[in-house]
Amino acid sequence: MSAPETQRGSRADRLRGAISEHYELVWRVLRRLGVSESLVEDAAQQVLIVFANRIDDIRIGAERAFMVATATRVAADFRRKRTRSREELDPELLGALSSPAPLADEQIDRARARRLLDLVLDEMPTELRTIFVLFELEGMTMAAIAEVLNLRAGTVASRLRRARAIFEMAASKFSNFGQQQ
């Protein structure tokens, strides 16, 4: 096998390995950063295309960080498009917001709670939401977030504080959903 063929082969192996290992993470990050479920697969494909095109520039072991960072940018693009082209709330979200039937704690419908989570996260500016999602939902440390997003540790900490405050305030609007009728 010639050298270029070997290089192509190892590149393909690396691509396959990275996708099988990190696809789910990319999907979740995109979804949690506001890409609607029907578009997440498309958005994930964009992330993978960027990854594939840059694979030779990405340090071995830095695949995960690269994919997460790319996913945050792709998600921001998708959110901008949605904001530009959509004047009204998604009917599904609107339904979740305006439903007159509060649910008991033990009866909380998970899907409905998930839609409410989208609404609450939508209250945050993108830069705060990204930090919040990576820390609170993906379980990344602040140091790891700082590295992935190329931010100072203090910036991550202050954004997380602000994001948490917004989250708690926005979530409290729906507190009746967690109480007995």
Next chain:
Amino acid sequence: MSDPIPLKVSSNRAISRILLDAAEGDRSAPGAAGRALSALGAGTGAVTAAVGARVGVTSSAGSHWLSLVVVKWLGLGLVVGGATLVSTEYAVGTLSSNSRTASSTPSTPSASPRAAPSAVASGVASSWSSPAATAVSPIAVPPPREVPRGSAKLQPSESPPLHTSQPTVNPLEALRRVRAELAAHDAPGALLELDTLERQPAAASVAEEAAVLRIDALLALGRADARGLGEKFLQSYPRSAYAERVRAELGLP
């Protein structure tokens, strides 16, 4: 710097914990990673072959057409999803021709955004997406001499012959390049790539996805005709996996 305790554990508000817990169920559809791999041409042989069979593409080493069989439908009127297909022609990979016959009908939505439409539905798409290609592309591309690209429908006598002397384009590879160009904010390049793809017989197998990407490219250029194309797309593929996306992007009801 010490990390705070996650809100899921530390929040005093039950609703906060409930909402954060609700994200636990976030996961992709089964097979999504495999489809992504295949779309990138990096899938395993089995995965690539499976996708190739779905789209009517048989690949060797994941990227080459083996041979082509030309199927001509001349003067055949088919009502498909409210649209009339007057004439079309398409080519299928010889080894996957049996698989194609089992593909979905036009009224059946694709199983996934990356699943290809049926040949018939693709034919419908090509009959309306072609004129847009000329009207829309900001880059001068000489139109194929056989088919006036401003024509809304292909007439039997105008059916373009296959350009067997031209190198064939792997449609999945072409779509990958279009996506890459869009990701790099090169919408004109994406349109040029789509124009090239649509001259290929194999374009029919990816017409639905190509149409969506064309809409994306037009939107990226701020072109008003994106909306008309989107409306046509929704008429032709009302149950497409991309329908919601197209509506959302264009603000259509």
